[in-house]
Amino acid sequence: DNILDHMIMNGDLEPMIVVTPTFNGGNCSAQNFYQEFRANVVPFVEGKYSTYAESTDAAGIEASRMHRAYGGFSMGGVSTWAVMQNCLDMVGYFMPLSGDHWDGNSAQEKAQSIGNAINKAGLTPRDYFIFAATGSDDIAYPNISPQVEAMKPMSQFVYTSDFSQGNFYFLVAPGLTHWWGYVRHYVYDALPYFFH
Secondary structure, rough: OHHHHHHHHHHOOOOOOOOOOOOOOOOOOOOOOOHHHHHHHHHHHHHHHOOOOOOHHHHHHHHHHHHOEEEEOOHHHHHHHHHHHHHHOOOEEEEEOOOOOOOOOOOOHHHHHHHHHHHOOOOOOOOEEEEEEEEEOOOOOOHHHHHHHHOOOOOOOOOOOOOOOOEEEEEEOOOOOOHHHHHHHHHHHHHHOOOE
């Protein structure tokens, strides 16, 4: 919270609402949390706070999707890919951190399932943005890195750190491991790319 406050104060970020739900417990998991996100989290937040959504119906949520992001670390990264696959009509920016997509057995299958969801949604590469990150010594690196490499040549993704030119970037932090404490570094690097 202090990082975000200071980034807003310094002009690195516009003021934003940050929601931190969990999918631990009940019948939720990283792979199916998108159902709760779609049915309850987004409508509740958009209805309670002053946001860009003019209404909480499907049309209002879709019209404001480029003002909404989803991201998470570890299993939260897994949930980010699932939200991307299933909620492209609600979200424009994605920040999967140290977690790969679990729909598919190979890197190619994982990449293709995301590509298929984008094609089904009828979106162009300017309609969604992904800033993924992990550490070079993170246990997730051997899983997410091949997926990223499989995504790079696909027409749905334009790989670059300049989001005015593309829509997909993968930051690898040298030497960092799978620890929640590093999330603040990834968030600090990623969030300024969002909402432009």
